[in-house]
Amino acid sequence: GQQLNQSPQSMFIQEGEDVSMNCTSSSIFNTWLWYKQDPGEGPVLLIALYKAGELTSNGRLTAQFGITRKDSFLNISASIPSDVGIYFCAGQWEYGNKLVFGAGTILRVKS
Amino acid sequence: DAGVTQSPTHLIKTRGQHVTLRCSPISGHKSVSWYQQVLGQGPQFIFQYYEKEERGRGNFPDRFSARQFPNYSSELNVNALLLGDSALYLCASSLDRGSFGANVLTFGAGSRLTVL
Numbered sequence: 001g002q003q004l005n006q007s008p009q010s011m012f013i014q015e016g017e018d019v020s021m022n023c024t025s026s027s028i029f030n031t032w033l034w035y036k037q038d039p040g041e042g043p044v045l046l047i048a049l050y051k052a053g054e055l056t057s058n059g060r061l062t063a064q065f066g067i068t069r070k071d072s073f074l075n076i077s078a079s080i081p082s083d084v085g086i087y088f089c090a091g092q093w094e095y096g097n098k099l100v101f102g103a104g105t106i107l108r109v110k111s
Numbered sequence: 112d113a114g115v116t117q118s119p120t121h122l123i124k125t126r127g128q129h130v131t132l133r134c135s136p137i138s139g140h141k142s143v144s145w146y147q148q149v150l151g152q153g154p155q156f157i158f159q160y161y162e163k164e165e166r167g168r169g170n171f172p173d174r175f176s177a178r179q180f181p182n183y184s185s186e187l188n189v190n191a192l193l194l195g196d197s198a199l200y201l202c203a204s205s206l207d208r209g210s211f212g213a214n215v216l217t218f219g220a221g222s223r224l225t226v227l
Binding site: 004006040041042043044045048088090096097098099100101102103104 | 115142144146151152153154155156159166167169201203205215216217218219220221
């Protein structure tokens with residue numbers, strides 16, 4: 001089955017630093033999505049990407065849909081304590097709501 | 112407006128028992144999807160229902176079943192529980208069946224199932 005390799009597994013950074021995480025796949029996707037999950041909550045959509053090469057921003061977050069359609073990255077600029085959480089990439093390759101998720105990147109911020 | 116609501120929030124079962132989890136989608140959303148999230152992993156797709164019909168199924172055994180009601184709420188049933196079924200079960204709703212570029216999934220907070 002399809003699998004997403006998400007890296008790094010965890011990050012421990014200083015407040016104010018920029019953060020970068022990425023996802024790669026052995027197969028192509030038609031949509032790439034980035035979610036954040038806080039403890040005790042479900043994932044919340046941060047950014048959705050629908051076209052190869054697309055670069056999209058949402059506040060301090062920027063994400064790109066790789067040209068090969070097999071990868072995506074998420075950047076967070078000037079991290080703040082509330083950025084703490086688990087970030088998931090997800091890909092969609094078929095019509096419908098079946099998403100394939102990565103294993104997540106745990107972000108911890110030192111204040 | 113209420114988001115996706117799930118019940119119960121936590122439950123403990125023993126091996127061999129069955130469980131029913133419930134989900135109410137956002138008002139106006141017609142599609143409900145179920146995901147299983149094992150600790151330390153990303154969510155894994157179980158089912159999608161749209162207009163009361165199954166529209167997608169993930170790689171889960173027949174012990175897992177679901178249905179959607181006329182009011183678009185949904186139930187996930189798991190029979191003959193195994194220790195490995197311990198997980199957070201997430202429900203997500205969307206406006207329609209899901210076309211590229213047009214659909215956004217909104218997740219509930221989940222039901223945490225512990226099997227002893």
